[in-house]
Amino acid sequence: MHKTIRILAAAALASACFPVAAQPSAEQLEKVRAILKEADTNSDGRVTRREYDAHRADIFAKLDRNGNGVASADDAPKIRIAKKKFTEKLEQVLAMADKNGDGLLSRAEWDQPERDIFALIDQDEDGIIILADLPVL
Ligand SMILES: [Ca+2]
Ligand SMILES: [Ca+2]
Ligand SMILES: [Ca+2]
Numbered sequence: 043m044h045k046t047i048r049i050l051a052a053a054a055l056a057s058a059c060f061p062v063a064a065q066p067s068a069e070q071l072e073k074v075r076a077i078l079k080e081a082d083t084n085s086d087g088r089v090t091r092r093e094y095d096a097h098r099a100d101i102f103a104k105l106d107r108n109g110n111g112v113a114s115a116d117d118a119p120k121i122r123i124a125k126k127k128f129t130e131k132l133e134q135v136l137a138m139a140d141k142n143g144d145g146l147l148s149r150a151e152w153d154q155p156e157r158d159i160f161a162l163i164d165q166d167e168d169g170i171i172i173l174a175d176l177p178v179l
Contacts, residue, residue, distance in 0.1 A: 074159060075176055082173065091169040094160045102152050105132060113147040 066074070081097035082089045105113035105128075113132060118125045132147075141151050163171050 071177070074163070075173075077159070078163075078171060078173060078176070087173050089160075089171040089173065091160060091164075094171075098152070101135075102147075102149060105135065105147065111149055113152075114145065 077097075078089050078094075081094045083093050083097070102113065105117060107117040107119065110116075113135070115129065115132070117132075118128045136145065136147055139151050139155060140147055141156070160171065161167075163176070
């Protein structure tokens with residue numbers, strides 16, 4: 043393939059990752075990149091569906107410190123500074139994932155996100171996201 047055409051094809055592919063109406067901000071994209079990078083537990087530059095799901099399960103387990111299956115304010119640590127950090131993180135996650143708005147995050151809510159970021163990015167549905175292929179803004 044001609045070089046210019048290849049670059050154009052890559053650009054088209056990158057923009058296809060996100061529908062135009064839901065064009066993510068640079069900040070959102072940076073966040074997604076950070077999440078995916080963390081999820082790449084064997085650091086091979088590819089995030090598999092398995093790695094992604096394991097990473098999400100890990101995040102939930104960290105939030106649900108008392109292990110009752112729900113992430114809530116009850117899970118906050120006793121130390122004040124740690125508590126503040128936890129609450130901030132929890133509020134962020136609740137804003138995204140607390141579908142019924144009860145201030146508690148159940149595992150079901152966490153496991154069925156409104157937007158499955160992995161599926162959104164994995165356009166060819168092969169269950170693998172190659173980090174180097176992520177669009178750059
Ligand atoms: Ca990997
Ligand atoms: Ca809990
Ligand atoms: Ca809830």
